Amino acid sequence: LPPLSRWLVKSGFISLALALLFEALLARPAALLPDLPNTALHPGALHQLTVGGLLQLITSVAFWMFPRHHHRPPRGDERLG
Numbered sequence: 001l002p003p004l005s006r007w008l009v010k011s012g013f014i015s016l017a018l019a020l021l022f023e024a025l026l027a028r029p030a031a032l033l034p035d036l037p038n039t040a041l042h043p044g045a046l047h048q049l050t051v052g053g054l055l056q057l058i059t060s061v062a063f064w065m066f067p068r069h070h071h072r073p074p075r076g077d078e079r080l081g
Helices: 003-026 038-065
Strands: none
Touching: 003 038
16 A cells, blocks of 8 residues: 555544544533534534545545556557547
């Protein structure tokens, strides 16, 4: 696994853990932390889950799996165009 993929996987799992923490705060009893607004936590949890977690995991796997062509042009022979 390349170092960039390892860093993206680690940060993706940290983001998923933060999203789980946000969702746990949303599921708290009403008497516990009554001043914490649910309307601010829900978009933050969704953003952390999708952008923070899933996008970083998808990017890390794509960077790891897709080949890089260093010895030839990336789009093939340009003379055909």
